[in-house]
Each structure stands twice: as structure tokens, then as C-alpha cells.
Amino acid sequence: MIVEVTRDVLAQLHEEARRAAPEECCGLLLGHGGTITQARPAANIATDRRIHFEIDPVALLAAHKAERAGGPRLIGYYHSHPVGPCVPSATDQEHSTGDSRIWAIIAQSEVAFWHDKANGFEALPCRVVEPNVAQGVPEN
Incomplete structure (x- = not known):
């Protein structure tokens, strides 16, 4: 399994981590297909955002509801x-939880992707794609 992610998403992850420091940032990874x-x-x-994260359940429920209504799929968390x-x-x-979702972890100048499997996390390689390719729009 290879994770595809847009350059814009990677840039946003770095920016979110920078802005939140010295606390942990967190959020949802959304998309289409994989x-x-x-x-x-x-x-x-x-409670202690410097060493832990807990995604606001309201945001998580909203993402599930949007997905059921035809919105982007909840692929994972960061x-x-x-x-x-x-x-x-x-x-x-x-x-x-072994839910097969993808976790992105941002540290210093890196982002690593992990597959949450039944027996723990497995590192995933990442392929960076342009936003128009990720959305199925041909490049010019």
C-alpha cells in the first residue's frame, strides 16, 4: 500500500504543526479513493496538549456525516x-484501534504515514501528487 497525498496537504500539515507548537496539532485526513x-x-x-492529542469528537462526527452525504471520505487522522x-x-x-485508517505524524521537518492495522502500526511509503491529478483532472 502506498499513500498518495497532495503537495498542498503536506504543506498544510507542516504549517499546522508549526502554528500549534509547543502543543500537538491534530485533525482529519480526507480524500477520494486512496x-x-x-x-x-x-x-x-x-488535557495536556503538549504531549497528547484528542480530536474533537464534533469534528469527527461532522466528517462521518459529510462522507455519508457524498462528501470526501475520512481516510485517517494526523x-x-x-x-x-x-x-x-x-x-x-x-x-x-486497528481500523485500517492512515495516521500522519508530523515531527520537525518530516511527515510520516502509518497504517493502523490490527497488530499495530505499519509504516507506509508516500507518493506526492499534484492536486489536479488527485482529483482526476488531466494535467495540461
Whole structure:
């Protein structure tokens, strides 16, 4: 499995992490097919946002409702690690649900993608695509 993500989404993830530091940012990864075309920020409602994240359930429910109405598919989630590498932390591992969604973790100048599988996280390679290609529009 290879994750496809637009350049715009990668730039937004870096910007969200920069803006939230020293706290963790978090949000939703949306798209069509297997391509991430949107990053939707969500409030981090964790008690200690410097070392944890918890996506606002209102944002999560809204994304599910929009998907059922024909909107973009909820592909996964993102959050930042203001201190440390872009690998799932022990806390991330504890919160793994095995729902097959993709997690993006932003740390320093990197974004890494992870597949939340029944037996933990698996690193995923990433292919950057242009927004018009991701949306099925031919390039000129």
C-alpha cells in the first residue's frame, strides 16, 4: 500500500504543526479513493496538549456525516510530535484501534504515514501528487 497525498496537504500539515507548537496539532485526513486531498484541522481537546492529542469528537462526527452525504471520505487522522520523531509513540500505540485508517505524524521537518492495522502500526511509503491529478483532472 502506498499513500498518495497532495503537495498542498503536506504543506498544510507542516504549517499546522508549526502554528500549534509547543502543543500537538491534530485533525482529519480526507480524500477520494486512496488519495489524501484535504487536511481538516480539529481542536485538540486533550488535557495536556503538549504531549497528547484528542480530536474533537464534533469534528469527527461532522466528517462521518459529510462522507455519508457524498462528501470526501475520512481516510485517517494526523497529529504532530513537537518533540521527538515522527513515529507512533507509546501513547499512539495504546490508542491504535486497528481500523485500517492512515495516521500522519508530523515531527520537525518530516511527515510520516502509518497504517493502523490490527497488530499495530505499519509504516507506509508516500507518493506526492499534484492536486489536479488527485482529483482526476488531466494535467495540461
